[in-house]
Amino acid sequence: MNTKPFSPYVPRPVTLVEKTKLSDFVTRFTFEQDNGRPLAHKPGQFVNLSVYGVGEAPFSISSPPRRTHNSFEIAVRKIGVVTSALHELEPGAKVGLRGPYGTSFPVMKFVGKDILIIAGGLGYIPLRSLLFYQLRHREEFNRMVLMVGTREPKERIFVDEIAELAKSADVEVLETVDVPDSTWNGNVGVITTLLPKAELDPGNTYVAMVGPPIMYRFVIAECRKKGIASDQIFVSLERKMKCGLGKCGHCQINELSTCIDGPVFCYTDIEAYQEAI
Amino acid sequence: MTTYTVYKEQLPGLFAKWSREHALYVPARLREGFYDLVPWRPGLEIAWEFDVAYNSPKRFLMPPHEPLITFNRKTCEAAPVFEAPRQILFGVHPYDVKAVNQLDQIMEAGAPDQNYMRRREATVVMAYEPLTVSSTAFWSSVGAANVAHGYDLYWTKIGPASFTVEVGSVRGEELLGMDGPLLPSTPGDKEGARRAKARILAKAHRLSLRYNWEETPRLLAKSWDSPIWRRYSQMCLACGSCNIVCPTCYCFDIREEADDQLEQGVRYREWDGCMLESFAKVAGNHNFRPKAQDRYRHRYFRKGKYIYDKIGELGCVGCGRCVRACTAGIANPLKVFNELWEEAAHEY
Numbered sequence: 001m002n003t004k005p006f007s008p009y010v011p012r013p014v015t016l017v018e019k020t021k022l023s024d025f026v027t028r029f030t031f032e033q034d035n036g037r038p039l040a041h042k043p044g045q046f047v048n049l050s051v052y053g054v055g056e057a058p059f060s061i062s063s064p065p066r067r068t069h070n071s072f073e074i075a076v077r078k079i080g081v082v083t084s085a086l087h088e089l090e091p092g093a094k095v096g097l098r099g100p101y102g103t104s105f106p107v108m109k110f111v112g113k114d115i116l117i118i119a120g121g122l123g124y125i126p127l128r129s130l131l132f133y134q135l136r137h138r139e140e141f142n143r144m145v146l147m148v149g150t151r152e153p154k155e156r157i158f159v160d161e162i163a164e165l166a167k168s169a170d171v172e173v174l175e176t177v178d179v180p181d182s183t184w185n186g187n188v189g190v191i192t193t194l195l196p197k198a199e200l201d202p203g204n205t206y207v208a209m210v211g212p213p214i215m216y217r218f219v220i221a222e223c224r225k226k227g228i229a230s231d232q233i234f235v236s237l238e239r240k241m242k243c244g245l246g247k248c249g250h251c252q253i254n255e256l257s258t259c260i261d262g263p264v265f266c267y268t269d270i271e272a273y274q275e276a277i
Numbered sequence: 278m279t280t281y282t283v284y285k286e287q288l289p290g291l292f293a294k295w296s297r298e299h300a301l302y303v304p305a306r307l308r309e310g311f312y313d314l315v316p317w318r319p320g321l322e323i324a325w326e327f328d329v330a331y332n333s334p335k336r337f338l339m340p341p342h343e344p345l346i347t348f349n350r351k352t353c354e355a356a357p358v359f360e361a362p363r364q365i366l367f368g369v370h371p372y373d374v375k376a377v378n379q380l381d382q383i384m385e386a387g388a389p390d391q392n393y394m395r396r397r398e399a400t401v402v403m404a405y406e407p408l409t410v411s412s413t414a415f416w417s418s419v420g421a422a423n424v425a426h427g428y429d430l431y432w433t434k435i436g437p438a439s440f441t442v443e444v445g446s447v448r449g450e451e452l453l454g455m456d457g458p459l460l461p462s463t464p465g466d467k468e469g470a471r472r473a474k475a476r477i478l479a480k481a482h483r484l485s486l487r488y489n490w491e492e493t494p495r496l497l498a499k500s501w502d503s504p505i506w507r508r509y510s511q512m513c514l515a516c517g518s519c520n521i522v523c524p525t526c527y528c529f530d531i532r533e534e535a536d537d538q539l540e541q542g543v544r545y546r547e548w549d550g551c552m553l554e555s556f557a558k559v560a561g562n563h564n565f566r567p568k569a570q571d572r573y574r575h576r577y578f579r580k581g582k583y584i585y586d587k588i589g590e591l592g593c594v595g596c597g598r599c600v601r602a603c604t605a606g607i608a609n610p611l612k613v614f615n616e617l618w619e620e621a622a623h624e625y
Contacts, residue, residue: 007357008388009345009531009544052348052355053535053542057560080560094353213563240559242531245388249528249551252575255583260387274501275565275575 008245011050011096016089017071022157026077026122027087028062033070033097041065041072042104043130044208044236044264048244049074049086050096057082058241058259060126060210061100064133075125075157101244103264105130105234110206114143116198118219120191120211124148124158126236126263127210131171138170145198148175149191149211153184174198191215195222202227210236216277220267233267237276278443280462280470281453285438290456292317295365299401302337304330304368314366325434327368328411329596333524334366334373338380338396344545345392345531351540358543361395365452368405368432371424372416372594376524377402378427382588383527392546401448404428406473410480413597415611417481419490421594435469443470487615490591494582500617501574509613510573512605513552519576519599519608520550525584525592528556551575577613 018030033039041047041061050056057080063073078087089095107130115134119127134141146165150156156177166173174194176187187194191211207223209216216235223233239251239258251258254273256265270276283291295301302314304327312327314334348355369377377397384393404424416422429449433441441462444450453459462470488496520526530549535542549556552572557565566572584592599608 005357005359005391007346007359007391009392010355010357011346013353050348050355050544052350052353053533053539055533056531056544077560083560096348096353096355213565238559239565240557243529245390246386247384247390247527247529248531248546248549250530250549250556252557252579252583254578255586 008098009243011048011056011098013094014097016091016093016095018091019089022075023155025079025155026075026157028073028075029086029089030063030071030073031095031097033072034094036070038066038068038070039072039100041100041129043107043133044104044126045100045102046126046241046263047072047074047097047099048101048241049082050098051082051085051089052096054085055082056096056098056242058101058244060129060236060263062125062128064129064131064136075122077122098244101241101259103262105208105236105264106266107133110134111140112142114145114201114205115141116145116147116200116205116207118147118149118191118207118209118211120149120209120215120219121151121155122157123210123212123215123236124162125210127208128158130208135170142204144171145200146171146173147191147194147198148173149178149194149215150176151178153177153181172198190218192218192222195219195226200226200228202229205232207233208236209233213238220277230271231266231268235265235267235270235277236263237265237270238263279450280441280443280467281459282462282466283432283440283442283453283460285440287456288323289319291453292367293319294455295452298363300362300364302364302366302368304405307331314368317367323368326409328407328409329370329414329598330368330373331522331598331601333522333596333598334369334377334402335380335524335527337364337366337400338377339384339393339527339529339548341548342545343392343547344543346544348533348542348544349540350535350542355544357391359392359395361399363399365401365403367403369402369428370407370596371404372414372421372596373524374402374404374424374427375421375590376594376596378424379525379584379588379590379592379594380527381427386587401452402428403449404431404445406431406433406470407477408434408473410477410483411597411601413484413600413609414481414595415484415486415597416595417478418485418611419591419593419595421591422478422481433470433473435466435473439466441466441470484597484611486611486618488618492618493591493614494585496614496617496621497578497582499621503617503620505613505616505620506570506574506577509607510569512607513569513573514605515552515554515569515572516604517550517553518602518604520552521548522598522602524594524596524598525580526550551579573607577610580610581614
């Protein structure tokens with residue numbers, strides 16, 4: 001009989017196997033679960049990662065679900081104490097993991113539909129999980145459009161990957177930067193300027209968007225203008241998900257706990273909440 | 278429900294027996310007008326007339342600082358820490374029992390919080406009918422004058438030296454019977470308990486919501502843009518005192534520290550408060566409730582609407598502790614809800 005007492009606050013060990021620099025401040029980390037099992041997450045979910053002695057913080061899972069392999073990826077901007085400590089780690093290092101937690105993008109709803117993925121800044125990180133999951137099952141979906149917006153060219157992440165995608169016939173890629181520099185000869189303007197460039201079939205298009213807090217209001221308005229209904233728009237919202245169990249109160253959006261009711265929400269379900277968007 | 282009559286002279290014997298295997302806390306006067314549950318010791322004078330324990334019972338179930346796990350930085354192994362001392366809280370007023378019942382529901386929902394659950398399981402709650410009403414309390418008007426469960430024993434003082442004790446659990450009955458045979462209450466004693474309840478309710482009605490408390494969620498739903506939030510929050514010091522004393526505020530932060538060898542460490546939770554400026558701040562310093570007004574409103578919505586929408590009860594039990602604790606004099610659910618009611622009066 002297993003008498004080991006259970007606590008939802010106890011992380012399990014995972015090992016860093018790869019670390020790839022994506023930009024000056026963003027790094028991709030590949031971990032493997034020490035228990036040998038796949039993470040069994042769904043696109044859009046997050047994990048709570050512990051650098052022992054420093055702290056625990058929530059991170060979106062960036063890799064698509066893997067059925068047979070125990071690895072998964074996150075991509076992290078070096079911005080606080082936990083993220084800085086993560087950047088200090090080298091392959092072989094162990095960290096603690098809780099999760100996956102939260103809601104995911106309703107992939108089954110997207111089957112047979114056009115899908116528009118809108119990624120502002122670091123929003124590409126969680127959306128990547130959805131994007132590659134869908135690409136793996138490409139025949140299940142109709143048209144796929146990816147819009148990526150970044151503040152400056154030097155802040156772009158997954159540059160080669162997005163360039164590869166742009167070349168493939170599977171996804172139509174539209175990219176923009178807010179502030180160009182001499183290296184940039186693509187679109188210039190905030191991400192909303194990309195929407196008029198895409199011919200969409202609003203009745204048949206589902207939208208998945210992730211970006212900085214300021215982005216949602218404008219992009220949602222633009223989608224609505226295009227005739228896309230609220231219940232076809234899915235957003236992932238960032239809050240301070242501390243416990244991951246809907247208890248500690250930090251991630252509340254009005255009465256919702258982002259960690260269990262979100263982070264992925266259908267826009268219809270949060271439209272009425274003043275604190276959401 | 279079984280009810281026994283117990284005399285004051287029996288208490289020292291019972292308390293002595295209970296305290297052998299439990300930490301026993303009883304109401305005592307700390308100084309004029311300040312009461313709290315304190316560890317019992319022989320000869321301690323019990324403050325039967327206490328109006329409110331200035332600290333709420335949540336500290337016994339969710340201490341301000343509570344270890345959750347220990348970890349090893351080198352091996353990255355972690356293990357749960359459970360502290361669940363056997364304790365008896367003697368003298369918990371019904372509104373505080375109500376608050377404990379809310380914590381029970383919230384901590385058990387979804388993924389049960391094992392640290393809380395174990396502490397709660399090891400805690401005996403002995404409810405006690407108040408004899409005095411705090412000058413800032415309004416519990417009788419928010420549905421918190423009566424509790425139907427959540428206590429092991431319910432004590433009512435029916436005379437200078439006598440009590441009725443209603444049994445709420447087998448565990449409670451066993452504790453009560455530890456010092457000899459029990460005397461079932463006579464109909465007269467039970468009548469005495471009913472009268473004691475009626476007396477305190479009459480006193481408690483002095484401060485009251487001007488409307489049926491069940492209207493509060495609907496009232497708040499209309500009051501998001503009320504000027505009241507700004508008017509009161511202008512004075513807010515963002516000190517979190519209201520959160521600290523509130524028996525139903527349970528938000529917490531999770532932190533950790535390593536030992537001097539930087540090898541072993543403890544991760545613990547600490548009380549946090551939604552009135553503190555950094556409460557909703559995320560990496561990159563984006564604050565989802567940057568203004569005092571946002572935080573002040575959030576707290577009243579939690580007490581008056583969000584908790585209700587979850588469990589069907591107000592998140593405020595009317596103890597009046599926050600009213601006493603607030604330095605700026607702005608924490609006052611009764612005043613806020615009544616003023617919102619006045620504002621909205623034309624809509625009813």
